[in-house]
Structures are given as C-alpha cells and as structure tokens.
Amino acid sequence: MVDKKAESKKKAAVQKKKTIKASTGAWWKTSSKEEKTEVPQKVSKPAKKNTPEKAAAKKTNSGKKKARKPSTPVKSDSLAEVTAKNKATQTEEKSTAKGKGKEPQKKRASNGNKEKAKKAPQKAKKEPATTEKAPLLKLLINAEEPEECRLALLADGHLDSIHVSTASSKQTKNNIYRARIVAIESSLQAAFVDYGTDKNGFLPFNEIHPEYYKQEISQKNKKLIEQRQWKKLRIHDVLERGTEVLVQVVKEEVGNKGANMTTYLSIPGRCVVLMPGSDSHGISRKISGEERRSQLRDIMQNLRVPEGVGWIVRTASLDITKTALTKDVRYLTKLWTEIRKKGQSLNGVGMVYQDHDCVLRFLREHFTPEIKEILVDDLAAFEKVKDFLEMLPARQRGAKARLHKGSRPIFNQYNVEDQIESIYQPYVALPSGGSIVIDPTEALVAIDVNSGSTGKGRNFEESIFKANMEAATELARQLRLRDLGGLIVVDFIDMRINKNIREVERQVKKAMKRDRAKVDTSRISKFGLMQLSRQKLGAPIETSNYRVCEHCKGRGVVRSVETLALFYLRRVQT
Incomplete structure (x- = not known):
C-alpha cells in the first residue's frame, strides 16, 4: 500500500513539473518535440501577428498567472497526424492557387485573340504612300517692247520667278572688261579698278591672279607665292597702281556700292564652264552615279582643252551626248581666243565681252526639262528659243515653243500682271x-x-x-x-x-x-x-x-502740317 501511495505522489509531482515547464515563457529551453506538438494548436486558431518581443512578454505574464493556478494539460495530436494535416492543407492551397492562376491566363489569351482580330483590319486599312505631284512649269516671254524684256516662270499658274531686263539698267554680270588699277587699300586687302563706268569696281586681293603681280618682289614674297601661302602676302608688296588687268563682273552695282570684280574668268556654256587661268577640273555635285561621272570625266580629258584652262561640267550634262558636249567645248574655246585677242588689242579700258541677252541667258541658266511649254510674243525672241531647243539632246526636248498671237497681252491673259505688282508690296x-x-x-x-x-x-x-x-x-x-x-x-x-x-x-x-x-x-x-x-x-x-521718294527720302513718312509750320516759323525768327 505504501508503495502504491508513493508512486502516485511521484506521478503527481512529475505532472506538476511538466505543466510548469509548458506554461513558462522560457521558450528557448523547450524541446523540439514539445514545439512541434504545440504548432497545430496555434494553426487551428490563427493568432494576430506580433513581434517576438511582444509574444515573449505575453507568455511570461500568462506563465506567472498559470503557475499560481495550474490548469490541466491540453491533449495534443500525435506528430504523424499533424504532418498529415499540414500536407493536406498545402495541397489544397496549391490547387486553389493553380486554379486562380489559370483563369487570368485564359482571359489574357482571349484578350490577345481579340487584339489580333482588331489589328488585322487595321493593316488592311493602310493606304499606299502618295507621292507629291510635280508642278506644271510654263515659261512666258514678254519681249514685245524694246525698252523692257520680261520672263516669268509659272508653276501651276502661280508666279515662281520673274526676270526683268530694261534698256536703262542693263545687266553687267558675267561681262568681261579691260580695267586699270587706280587705288590700293592695304587695310581692306583690296584694289579699286576703273573699267569704263561711273563707279570703280571692287577687286579683293584673293581674286587677283598671280600673273598680274609686279616683277620686283622680295625673296620672302617669292617663296610665299611658290608655296601658295596667299594669306601671308600683303597687297601693296605685290601689286602696283596703273596695272592693266582683265576682270569679270561677279556682282552688279547695288546702291552706292560698286560692282565686285575678279580676274579668275569663267565663260559659261549650257553644258560646260571654262575657267581660263585655272588648273582645276570638276563635275557638278548634282550629277550622281560614279559611272556617269567617270564617263563625263573621260570625255573631257579626251577633248582638246587648251593648257591653263580649267573646266566644270554643269548639271545640264546629266543626259547630254558626247557630240553635244564636244560642240559646247569647241564653241567656248573659240570664244575665249576671241576675248583674249580683243583684250590685247583694245586701247585703254572698256568692255571686251558682253554676255547673252536676257532670253538666251535665262534659257542657259534656268531651263530644265520640267518646263513643258514656252510662250513668246516676239518673233525674234521666238527664233532664239527654237534655235536653243534644237541644240538640246533628244531627252531634253520635251518643251514646246509657241508664238503668242492673242488679242490680249500675254501676261494679262495668264493673270501675271497682278502677281508682279504684289512683289512691290x-x-x-x-x-x-x-x-x-x-x-x-x-x-x-x-x-x-x-x-x-x-x-x-x-x-x-x-x-x-x-x-x-x-x-x-x-x-x-x-x-x-x-x-x-x-x-x-x-x-x-x-x-x-x-x-x-x-x-x-x-x-x-x-x-x-x-x-x-x-x-x-x-x-x-x-x-x-x-x-x-x-x-x-x-x-x-x-x-x-522704283526710285527713292524726293519728299520722305525713303522713310515713308513726312512731317505733319503743324510741325512743319513751326519748323519754318523758327527758321524765319532766327
């Protein structure tokens, strides 16, 4: 009997110790088995998320209270049952997650099909890119009055460019003169030349050919000339007054400014520009294609161009034939020999060569194959246009020349006069x-x-x-x-x-x-x-x-009556 009572007392003491250990807050001293057995109880009743410090404080407080009044231990499930429950919950969560994940994928797929279906008709709606139509160009030549010659280029009926040449103010650009140096300005590095007009021409130093330099030059300047270091030369060291030169007008007189001159001459033709006194050769940049450029270069090298004469093949030579190019070069070469002879035989200063009239000059510089029609109201000018068109190659003869015989003036018939008047406004x-x-x-x-x-x-x-x-x-x-x-x-x-x-x-x-x-x-x-x-x-x-107004002197305003009266009153009193 004693043994049974003693054993029962020992069992009761052991149970008290277990309950005290389980209820205290010393969680770091508990065994792994006891932690695992208590996890499912917490999972079954989800608790609020707290920090470890707060949880420890709560456990210590509850442990103290429970130590005073120990409660009966809660029956815990076995380890195998707990692991089985955890696996079951994990599989359920995975299955639900997969089910939820598949639904948006299906929706996205359906949306993607809809987007593809929408994009398909958009591709069909795309229209082909439309190119801009080239304007219809028409040239009108009004040369009926001898005092004035006007040329108007129309693009779809609108005035695109106008060129006017009057008898009172003739164009001097590209004209060649025999001139004399009358002044040398060292500060400007330029000279002024007399070429037979009221105003002297302006000749910059970089536009003076070395053949016009004086003979007595220092050795230092001779070395600079041989090395072609023109910027280091001073104009008064290599040039002297009274030297006669052959000059060409680059820019005409504007206001009080004289014409700009150059001694590097250029004789323009329809296809080629000859440059006497230069050794440079070139082809227009607008001519693309290495094959065509090499063909033109070979043709020019085979022609008998005089030594010391450079050349530039113009854009109009894009579709030109070898025979037409040869004719142009021969004509310009013959023209240069005549200019040189006349310049040598002329006494004093004066004009040696005059450029073509306004009709031929415009056709040479501005004519393009895009011009489809040329209307002329003068018979002499009409013959010049016909001769010019016959000189062109077959590919560039698309323009038709017609003589205007209407009762109304040619510019009035095509509403050009009003457009010309708007230029001055x-x-x-x-x-x-x-x-x-x-x-x-x-x-x-x-x-x-x-x-x-x-x-x-x-x-x-x-x-x-x-x-x-x-x-x-x-x-x-x-x-x-x-x-x-x-x-x-x-x-x-x-x-x-x-x-x-x-x-x-x-x-x-x-x-x-x-x-x-x-x-x-x-x-x-x-x-x-x-x-x-x-x-x-x-x-x-x-x-x-137009000329400047005599009253306002170009200002466009005049004094009021009151101000003008007081002005003259003060002058009378003084």
Whole structure:
C-alpha cells in the first residue's frame, strides 16, 4: 500500500513539473518535440501577428498567472497526424492557387485573340504612300517692247520667278572688261579698278591672279607665292597702281556700292564652264552615279582643252551626248581666243565681252526639262528659243515653243500682271488668313509672320502651326521673286510643341531647295526667330523699277502740317 501511495505522489509531482515547464515563457529551453506538438494548436486558431518581443512578454505574464493556478494539460495530436494535416492543407492551397492562376491566363489569351482580330483590319486599312505631284512649269516671254524684256516662270499658274531686263539698267554680270588699277587699300586687302563706268569696281586681293603681280618682289614674297601661302602676302608688296588687268563682273552695282570684280574668268556654256587661268577640273555635285561621272570625266580629258584652262561640267550634262558636249567645248574655246585677242588689242579700258541677252541667258541658266511649254510674243525672241531647243539632246526636248498671237497681252491673259505688282508690296496674304510682312533694310531683311484670322479656331496651337507652315513656303517664294539676299531674319509665331518647331524648320529648307542661290539656315531660337543667309545673285528687282521718294527720302513718312509750320516759323525768327 505504501508503495502504491508513493508512486502516485511521484506521478503527481512529475505532472506538476511538466505543466510548469509548458506554461513558462522560457521558450528557448523547450524541446523540439514539445514545439512541434504545440504548432497545430496555434494553426487551428490563427493568432494576430506580433513581434517576438511582444509574444515573449505575453507568455511570461500568462506563465506567472498559470503557475499560481495550474490548469490541466491540453491533449495534443500525435506528430504523424499533424504532418498529415499540414500536407493536406498545402495541397489544397496549391490547387486553389493553380486554379486562380489559370483563369487570368485564359482571359489574357482571349484578350490577345481579340487584339489580333482588331489589328488585322487595321493593316488592311493602310493606304499606299502618295507621292507629291510635280508642278506644271510654263515659261512666258514678254519681249514685245524694246525698252523692257520680261520672263516669268509659272508653276501651276502661280508666279515662281520673274526676270526683268530694261534698256536703262542693263545687266553687267558675267561681262568681261579691260580695267586699270587706280587705288590700293592695304587695310581692306583690296584694289579699286576703273573699267569704263561711273563707279570703280571692287577687286579683293584673293581674286587677283598671280600673273598680274609686279616683277620686283622680295625673296620672302617669292617663296610665299611658290608655296601658295596667299594669306601671308600683303597687297601693296605685290601689286602696283596703273596695272592693266582683265576682270569679270561677279556682282552688279547695288546702291552706292560698286560692282565686285575678279580676274579668275569663267565663260559659261549650257553644258560646260571654262575657267581660263585655272588648273582645276570638276563635275557638278548634282550629277550622281560614279559611272556617269567617270564617263563625263573621260570625255573631257579626251577633248582638246587648251593648257591653263580649267573646266566644270554643269548639271545640264546629266543626259547630254558626247557630240553635244564636244560642240559646247569647241564653241567656248573659240570664244575665249576671241576675248583674249580683243583684250590685247583694245586701247585703254572698256568692255571686251558682253554676255547673252536676257532670253538666251535665262534659257542657259534656268531651263530644265520640267518646263513643258514656252510662250513668246516676239518673233525674234521666238527664233532664239527654237534655235536653243534644237541644240538640246533628244531627252531634253520635251518643251514646246509657241508664238503668242492673242488679242490680249500675254501676261494679262495668264493673270501675271497682278502677281508682279504684289512683289512691290510689303504685305503678302496667306491662304488660311494669316500674312507675312517683308521689310528690307540696309543691314538685313526682316520678315514678320502674323496669324490674322488663323488663330480664331478652337485648337490654337494647330492653327498657329498651320500659319507658320504656310509662311515658310511663301517666304522662300518671295525671296526668289524679289531677289533679296544677305542676312534675313524671320519672326515666326511662337509655338510650344518642339515637334511643330522642327517641322517648320524642315519646311523652310525644303522650300529653299528650288532656289539657285546658296542659302544657309539656322534653327528657330527661343524667341521664335530664324536666321537665313542668302546669296545675292543681283540687285533687287525693286531697285530697277522704283526710285527713292524726293519728299520722305525713303522713310515713308513726312512731317505733319503743324510741325512743319513751326519748323519754318523758327527758321524765319532766327
């Protein structure tokens, strides 16, 4: 009996120790088996997520309370049952996750099919890229009056370029003169020459051929000449007054400025330009294709071009034949020998060679195969046009020459007179309601773009962009018509989108490609200004047809009556 009571007491003591260990907060001292057995009880009742420190504090507090009043131990499941339950829950979660993951994939697949179905008709809707139609070019020649000859090039009925030659102001460009050096300006590195007109010509030092240098030159300058270091030479060391030279007009007189001269002569033809005194040879950059360039180079090298005469094959030789090229070279060579003989035999200064008249000069420089029709109102000019067309190769004879016999003048019949009068006006209207104002000054040409009624639409940015695009096309045409050169500043309407700004810049460059003059453009600045530099091919058309007002002296304004009365009253009193 004693043994049974003692054993029962020992068992009760062991159970008390186990309950105390299980209820205390010393969780780091518990065995792994006891931890595993207690996990499923916590999983069955999910607890709030707490930090380990808070959980430990709660366990210590609960352990103290339970130590005072120990509770009966909770029956725990066996380890095998717990692991089986965990595996079952994991498999269920995986299956549900897979089921949920498959549904959006199916939806995405269905959406993808719908997108493909939508894209299919879009591809079918794409239209083929349309190329811009080339404008129909027509040339009108008004040579009926002997005092004036006018040539107008129309593109789809609109005036594209105008060339006027009057008897009072004849063009002197490309004319060759025998001249005499009358002054040498060391500060300008230039000389002034007398060639038989009222104003002396301006001859820069880099345009003077070394054959006109004086004979008595220092050894230092001779070495520089042999090494062709022209920039290190001074004009007064190698040139002297009174030297007679053969010069050619590069740029005509403008205002008070004399004509620009050069001693490097160039005799232009339809296909070739001969350059006496030069040893350079070249082919126009616009002729592309190495085969064609090599063919033209071989033809020119086989021809008997005199020594010391350079040449340049022009763009018009793209489709030219060998016989036509040979005829042009022979004609220019014969012309050069005549010019040289006349220059040597002429006494004093004067003209040695005069360029062709306005009709032949225009056809030589500006004729292209795109011109489909030429209308002439004078019989003599009509014969010149026919002779010129017969000299062209068969591929370039697409133009038809006709003699105008209508009752109305040729320019009136094609509405050209009104378009010519608009050239002399500063205000130019644009198709969408805007306008541009052109104001030539002594320093530069200012062009202002106005929106007008264009900016009244709902989309302000789009309407402004449209006005600037129209102005970009029109200003290039106006510069050609008025023959304005030098520095040009265009004040476009302010745009906010950079894409539109770049598009306007591209439109200006595209419109300037038809210009024969060299044009350099800049980007539009943050102030909306764009700078252009255009080569001056001649005097502006306005200078030959207009004169400065005697009253306002070109200002365009006069004094009011009150101010003028007080002005003369003060002069009387003094």
